[in-house]
Amino acid sequence: MARCQFWANRAERIGSSLRITMKNIKDLPAHNRPREKLKERGASALNDEELVAAILGRGVKGHDLRTISRSVAKLIRNHRKNLTIEHLTAVRGMGLAKAAQILSAFELARRYLIKDAVKVTGAQDMIPLLADIVDKKQEHFVCFSLNGAHEVIEKRIVTIGLVDRSPVHPREVYADVISDRAAAVIFAHNHPSGDRYVAS
Template sequence: MKKIKELPEFSRPREKLKEKGEHALSDIELIAVILGSGNKGQDVLSLASKVARLLVKHKGSISFDMLMNVGGIGLAKASQILASFELARRYIVKESIRISEPREVVPLLTDIADKQQEYFVCISLNGANEVIEKRIVTVGLLNKTQVHPREVFADVITDRAASVILSHNHPSGELRPSNSDLKIHHQLTEAGKILGITVLDHIIISKKGYYSFQEQGII
């Protein structure tokens, strides 16, 4: 992992938060913002990485003593982290949906699986792969849907999303992508790269199941 001084200014956590919003930051970057700085011999991103590993290990349930056992975390930084987490808990209004593998997206797409028209859906996610919003972008007749990057990414940019998962249904039941599907996927992936928004997956769904571009190595 690069030290924070080695990163271009626009990629540093605080500057990135200012320009792209908090949703665009990874877990480590968010923790780095909370910590504010590292200490002698330890960069803030290295310190944040240790805390992130602790969070994963204990599934987000950490105590003051646990933090104090992390090398480089003292009273002040442990207090900053716990106070930030507690404030967030008090104001959370709904449970977040976090996507870690393709099959976890499928329940969000059951409403279009048996449609007789082709629906193209875009799911925007934050830096922690939590769902921000799911939107129907276009509705077409069978396989005639035409999708333009402008329509896909307009609201995603407003969401300040870090990534997206694309999906559409095949009314025919066929799960394999057509040449048109592959062309549209490539076009949207390239547009995402220009915008700094990663296309994590593209899922085709039907009554017969689903097809994940990520699982098939197309991403």
């Protein structure tokens, strides 16, 4: 029994030592470091934490890069496009310069990678936005969140029903709309039968 306890304690010490050793990016094998991994396998091979680490580059005294990146990645997932410089600078080890790096990367992506905003001025503007559900064999209930300029913030398929109905609960409809801080909302659904009558 004493011998088993000895090896259990030794294993625990080794595990703790490894966790400490592998805490810093520089302690990882070269092929697992974010920037080297990006070079070899492309940005899509990196998880959220690694992408943040690749942008930030290094930690600061008392706050290693992996811990900072983990906290920032969590903030990004929670706040998405509502992420602010105040959110970022509240993370230990994140000063103005590092927060600016993250927000600048977001803005570049918004300008050049995200499609232009679609503005809805009438029913005709909705036709191309609903083209993907026209021929579906089940009824799809779709919700569009709009900002104050009536530009589409987000399109979501709320429910997929049967051939002639799609039950919808207000909770499922408005939860995401409120999160989007939408100024307006548009609901739509398809008719698998092909009928063009207006549903009541």
